[in-house]
């Protein structure tokens with residue numbers, strides 16, 4: 298299809314292909330979609346039982362089949378009485394266990410927000426160091442960055458994730474033990490990188506005069522908090538203060554849980570609750586709106602359309618917002634770790650392709666880097682523009698320029714140019730989605746992130762995969778452990794020549 302012709306032929310195209318969801322206006326009209334295609338995709342959703350799968354998630358069934366776990370991150374932002382989810386008849390079927398889980402969620406949330414407020418009031422604490430990786434890092438980091446205008450504590454926030462000692466080393470050079478609170482964030486409390494960083498931070502703290510005796514002022518007890526489901530491992534590590542959560546919260550979906558403590562310290566309890574409310578509004582939309590008016594549903598189906606029918610292998614995320622500068626990294630984990638799979642839930646090899654490569658950078662920077670390829674390269678790469686109507690308190694003229702650039706890029710991708718000669722011409726007809734938030738406030742950000750979570754659920758449900766495990770990541774972890782052991786025992790029997798040579802070079806450099 299040709300987008301330029303499609304707009305001329307159908308004056309109602311914009312209206313048919315745009316949608317107002319909670320906190321997010323989405324313009325899908327510049328996608329290679331017609332209302333007929335959308336109808337066929339809705340049929341595909343029916344044939345693959347997406348609604349039944351969604352309802353199974355809402356019922357708390359163990360849809361993460363390889364780990365035999367429910368998937369209930371959405372419960373973390375559900376109000377005590379069920380809130381707007383009560384509109385869903387499915388909620389009437391909630392088991393006692395789900396209702397009990399909701400009560401526990403609120404108990405823990407209240408405790409977490411109380412702790413956050415205590416830390417906020419404590420003028421002696423100037424630096425918060427979050428040590429965690431993957432879902433125990435990216436969510437809090439993206440939100441604390443995005444809501445920097447809402448961060449009102451006067452404290453500094455540091456996020457340490459990489460096992461590369463430079464990262465922790467640089468942070469430790471800047472902070473003092475007396476005024477630092479370390480948050481050790483790990484669902485499992487076994488992730489090798491996080492544990493090594495946590496041990497090094499602990500050792501540094503003790504070397505700087507810290508104490509293991511909880512009675513002392515400069516104690517681990519007062520300066521370390523664990524955020525984990527593995528309370529015992531945190532206690533064994535020597536951390537007395539732990540905020541827990543549950544195995545039904547996937548790591549990449551955990552920013553709404555105790556893992557969100559740095560966010561709550563940064564923006565305060567009312568704003569954290571506002572972020573949960575925004576996400577809940579999107580949950581209620583996803584769980585109750587009819588498929589044709591359901592934004593996560595339509596975006597998830599669009600993703601299947603592009604991947605399997607148009608054979609587009611990547612999608613570019615272009616947030617036109619400095620605040621959202623880490624969003625793409627966050628979405629890479631969310632989408633690629635969830636849907637980068639090649640077998641179905643019952644172990645059949647898939648005949649179709651799943652998650653595309655997710656990549657991108659904030660605009661307008663990206664325009665001066667990779668947009669050339671988006672306009673004139675051989676591959677068609679759908680682009681997702683994310684912009685804000687209201688840019689907040691800084692330099693309004695900049696915001697106008699920023700968003701006009703986003704709109705112009707989307708227009709240029711579609712229109713192309715054909716009057717300047719082969720080298721300068723752009724083919725046009727390149728698809729994009731435009732997501733517009735009113736402003737980057739806690740509620741809108743909550744809704745935006747929940748939108749992506751549900752959209753990924755929808756495409757995963759059509760493909761019939763388990764979007765909630767990550768066995769591929771486990772293999773790398775296992776082999777790293779084996780290499781450590783071989784290094785200790787100097788046993789290289791059966792190791793391939795390339796791996797052996799790299800290990801020898803490492804040993805030589807270490808002397």
Ligand code: F6P
Pocket residue numbers: 430431432433482483484485486487488491548549634767770
């Ligand atoms: O990358 C694999 C993974 O298991 C993620 O799913 C998770 O977010 C990350 O590691 C960190 O895990 P944990 O919170 O248990 O340290």
